[in-house]
Amino acid sequence: MxxxxxxxxxxxxxxxxxxxxxxxxxxxxxxxxxxxxxxxxxxxxxxxxxxxxxxxxxxxxxxxxxxxxxxxxxxxxxxxxxxxxxxxxxxxxxxxxxLAGMRGVTVDPVTRTARVLGGSLWNDVIEATAPHGLTALHGSAGDVSVVGYTLSGGLSFYARAHGLAINTVQAVQVVIADGSLVRASADENAELFWAMRGGSGAFGVVVSLELDLLSYTDVFAGMMLWDASRAVEISHTWAEWTATAPESATTTLRVMNFPPLPELPPFLSGRSVVVIDGAILETDAVASALLAPLRALAPEMDTFTRIPAAGLLAVHMDPPGPTPAVTAHSMLMELPAEAVEAFVAAGATPGVFFAELRHLGGAIARRPEHAGAVASAEGAYLAHTVAMVPFPEAEAEADDAVRAGLAALERWKASNLMLNFIDGGADRDAGFGEAVERLRALKQRFDPHDVFASAHAL
Ligand SMILES: Cc1cc2nc3c(=O)[nH]c(=O)nc-3n(C[C@H](O)[C@H](O)[C@H](O)COP(=O)(O)OP(=O)(O)OC[C@H]3O[C@@H](n4cnc5c(N)ncnc54)[C@H](O)[C@@H]3O)c2cc1C
Structure with a gap:
């Protein structure tokens, strides 16, 4: 045509x-x-x-x-x-x-804030903040965008101590449905500001965002790895360990199945492994003492040490570029021994690339004063399954695999979801939570003709 x-x-x-x-x-x-x-x-x-x-x-x-x-x-x-x-x-x-052509970050080291253009990636932000000894509540992948991640929640390795990234937003500049460019903050267009923090792209195109930063030049972080033959034992120990871990520790556990590929490092290629990774915002001595029960499991690899804060973007080993995948997730209220075994089975489901548990709680569960529509998440763990889709015909099977893995965890599921981990086919209301009715009313007001289509429709 x-x-x-x-x-x-x-x-x-x-x-x-x-x-x-x-x-x-x-x-x-x-x-x-x-x-x-x-x-x-x-x-x-x-x-x-x-x-x-x-x-x-x-x-x-x-x-x-x-x-x-x-x-x-x-x-x-x-x-x-x-x-x-x-x-x-x-x-x-x-x-x-x-927004891929609108990237750029300006840092104000005095107020410890950053102004980020609408299409900027976390890599852009951390590159700009690191020279000032500052960082931000970025997620596990540096090529995710700041706006997409932050305005739908934003779960980082700092989260149990500092909460969701969405609460660091100070202002947005957004083009709304009537074609006007407006600034929304606590003092200007306050209702729109409330709605943007959760409603995100359903309310307009964000051309820039102002964020609070964190003062960390370095962090104690890294990963430990074992063969998947030890998945049950490692997962049980991690589940018990997280039950008493302080809010300064935010970690994940994954059971990962790598195909034999020459581009993968030998310790991953063709192997199934268990990986624990994350950050512990403590002194070296305290962090090391906290990790002792996990280290006692004699990991085959252990990279936990003090690293520059910018290095936290690489710890989770997310794919370095565009990737064909389907995912599913659930929030778990608890992780008793039976749930641990169901999770390990999810990781072994044929077709599942990895099954992941992210430890929640702490500041993630607390809604700060003056927060927006979405500000916190209930649940003790987030369970997440991912499958690769190497060619289009593989999609249905991959989709079945990620859902089958999670189905075994049904008994421990909470009713809510995290917007950022919704990858289609899921009930968005479970991600918007109690805010959904007010969000819908504000959508009617700011976008009565439903101009904006978003990953998470209202
Ligand atoms: C490999 C990988 C790792 C991830 N790690 C984490 C993690 O650690 N923690 C976490 O919380 N999430 C994580 N996510 C989920 C991620 O945060 C969401 O997928 C997020 O929506 C991605 O934002 P994006 O802008 O990059 O994606 P896009 O698909 O470009 O955008 C998603 C939605 O965000 C909105 N949006 C994006 N840009 C704008 C804009 N300028 N103006 C208005 N609306 C906009 C739109 O509604 C859009 O539909 C990860 C995802 C992947 C694939």
């Missing part, structure tokens, strides 16, 4: 968008459209009406106005890590606004 095909239609939509952004608007059939529509999760074959790549807030304003005037919807996307969640929405009438 060519541009001429579109412009002969009665509404001439492409022309109005083309006027707004010239050749940074790509329609199906345009050279570049296919490359531009590919998200980080390359298992998702997203085919929006158009892909637009603005480079300035003014261009975002023009795109939103042109799209809304043409009766099209708008979906902000920074990286496509959550493309599977957006895929629950029909994109045939949606202009995908890729």
């Amino acid at each position: 060519t541009l001429a095909d579109f412009t002969t239609t009665a509404d001439a939509r492409p022309a109005s968008l083309r006027d707004a952004l010239g050749d940074r608007v790509l329609f199906a059939g345009d050279p570049g459209y296919d490359a531009a529509r590919v998200p980080w999760n390359v298992a998702v074959d997203q085919r929006p009406y158009a892909v637009v790549r603005p480079e300035t807030p003014e261009e975002v304003v023009e795109v939103v106005r042109a799209a809304a005037a043409a009766g099209l919807r708008v979906a902000p996307q920074s990286t496509g890590h959550a493309a599977a969640a957006l895929a629950d929405t029909d994109l045939a009438n949606v202009v995908l606004v890729s």
Whole structure:
């Protein structure tokens, strides 16, 4: 299909968008459209009406106005890590606004805050903050975007001590459905500010975000690894250990199954392993004493030591680039011995790449004063399963594998979910929690024609 095909239609939509952004608007059939529509999760074959790549807030304003005037919807996307969640929405009438060209970070070391452009990645932030001895509540992967992660919760290795990243947001600059660029903070557009912290891309395109930073130049962090033949024993010990671990310790446990691939290091290639990793915000002596019960299990590898805070981005060994995957998750209220065994079985489910438990509680469970719609998470652990989708026909089987693994944990599940870990097909209300009715009312007010399509629709 060519541009001429579109412009002969009665509404001439492409022309109005083309006027707004010239050749940074790509329609199906345009050279570049296919490359531009590919998200980080390359298992998702997203085919929006158009892909637009603005480079300035003014261009975002023009795109939103042109799209809304043409009766099209708008979906902000920074990286496509959550493309599977957006895929629950029909994109045939949606202009995908890729923020990938709007990256940049300014740090104010005095106020310990950062101003982050709408498409910035955590790698960008940590590179800018580290020289000032500052860091932020980033997640396990440096190529996840700050806005997508933070405005849907943001679970970091600092979380049990410092809470969810969403509570560090001081202000957002956002283009809303009427095409205006507004600042929302505790003092300006306070209701929109409340809604953005959880409602995220359902309320507009964020062109920048202001965040509080943390003063850590280094942290005690790392990982321990064992062969999966010891998964039951290691997982039981970790479950008991987390039951009394202080809030300064945020760790995860994974059972991982690696295919034999030459690009993998020999200690992973073709092996199933158990990995515990995380950060302990204590002195070396206290952290070492805390880790003693895990070290007593004689890990084959143990990298826990004091590292520069920026190094925390590499500890979880997330994939270095775009990856085709399906995932599922549940929140667990507790992790008794029987649940540990069900979890280990989940990790051994054929097709599951890894099964993960993230230790929650502490500040994650506490809602700070003046918080937004989403601010905390109930549950003692988050259970997460991931399967690879090497070719499209493998998707159904991969999806079954991740769900089958979690089904065995049904008895210990909480009713809530974490928005950031919802990868499609799940009930978003369980992620919005008690905020959902007020969020819907505010969505009606700020976006009455449902212009914005988001990974987590309201
Ligand atoms: C490998 C991997 C590791 C992860 N690790 C963690 C982790 O440690 N902790 C954690 O909490 N989560 C983690 N996640 C989940 C991740 O935080 C979510 O997938 C998040 O939504 C990704 O944000 P993104 O902007 O990169 O993705 P995108 O798919 O680009 O965006 C997701 C949604 O965010 C919104 N959005 C993004 N940018 C904008 C913008 N500029 N304006 C308005 N809305 C916007 C939109 O609603 C969009 O649909 C991980 C995911 C992956 C795949």
